[in-house]
Amino acid sequence: NTFDSKEVASKKAAARIAELIQDRDSKGENTILGLATGSSPLGVYAELIRLHKEEGLSFQNVITFNLDEYLPMDANSAHSYVYFMQENLFKHIDIKPENIHIPDGTLSQEQVDSFCQEYEQKIAAVGGIDIQLLGIGRTGHIGFNEPPSSLDSLTRQVILHEITRIDAAPGFGGIEHVPSSAITMGVGTIMKAKEVIMLAWGESKAAIVKEMIQGEISEQVPATFLQYHANTQVYLDKTAASAL
Numbered sequence: 560n561t562f563d564s565k566e567v568a569s570k571k572a573a574a575r576i577a578e579l580i581q582d583r584d585s586k587g588e589n590t591i592l593g594l595a596t597g598s599s600p601l602g603v604y605a606e607l608i609r610l611h612k613e614e615g616l617s618f619q620n621v622i623t624f625n626l627d628e629y630l631p632m633d634a635n636s637a638h639s640y641v642y643f644m645q646e647n648l649f650k651h652i653d654i655k656p657e658n659i660h661i662p663d664g665t666l667s668q669e670q671v672d673s674f675c676q677e678y679e680q681k682i683a684a685v686g687g688i689d690i691q692l693l694g695i696g697r698t699g700h701i702g703f704n705e706p707p708s709s710l711d712s713l714t715r716q717v718i719l720h721e722i723t724r725i726d727a728a729p730g731f732g733g734i735e736h737v738p739s740s741a742i743t744m745g746v747g748t749i750m751k752a753k754e755v756i757m758l759a760w761g762e763s764k765a766a767i768v769k770e771m772i773q774g775e776i777s778e779q780v781p782a783t784f785l786q787y788h789a790n791t792q793v794y795l796d797k798t799a800a801s802a803l
């Protein structure tokens with residue numbers, strides 16, 4: 560799906576999420592959302608906040624699981640994805656704090672594996688993710704599943720790619736401040752989501768968007784695995800779609 564602008568596309572994506580939440584609400588059921596960070600989902604979050612404030616969209620029955628977090632990362636740091644989610648979405652809506660799940664960047668090495676297994680179990684225990692929002696990194700990563708990541712990979716610790724750290728460097732005031740590792744949901748975790756909404760805006764994403772959609776499926780470009788996902792919608796602006 561190519562839209563005139565990222566604003567229009569973001570509103571569409573938010574409307575789809577709101578529609579599911581309201582449908583589930585009417586049946587007394589929860590909605591399980593997989594959420595992403597980065598600049599790509601900001602317009603979707605802004606629209607969800609607007610729908611909450613102006614149109615009464617409630618998040619009381621919404622449970623969220625974020626894709627990833629840097630490791631190590633203090634939750635109070637302005638660089639943390641915990642902080643990002645609070646600032647850009649959670650503090651503006653009526654979600655219950657106990658329904659928010661974000662990988663924990665404060666874990667010691669000994670704690671990481673069991674945390675990751677529990678994260679998978681928590682997702683499974685609520686019936687799996689209904690809609691997974693995704694952005695894409697220039698390496699072809701989804702979440703922080705850097706190349707090579709296998710189709711069946713689950714939540715785990717990963718080493719960040721140099722390009723990913725370069726892209727994150729401005730926000731951190733230099734690459735030396737960007738953590739070298741992260742905890743991320745796996746490709747397999749993402750593939751289990753019932754519906755995936757991939758967002759990509761701008762010229763800098765055009766080449767990787769082309770590879771994701773038209774390239775050979777490969778662990779070297781983890782986003783290509785979405786070609787196997789039966790219910791993935793790719794929302795693009797004109798510039799991100801320009802190489803297709």
Ligand code: GLP
Nearest residue numbers: 596597598599694695696702703
């Ligand atoms: C980070 C995140 C990814 C995100 C990517 C792209 O690496 N871990 O989940 O998709 O950045 O970021 P942006 O949306 O800012 O281009």
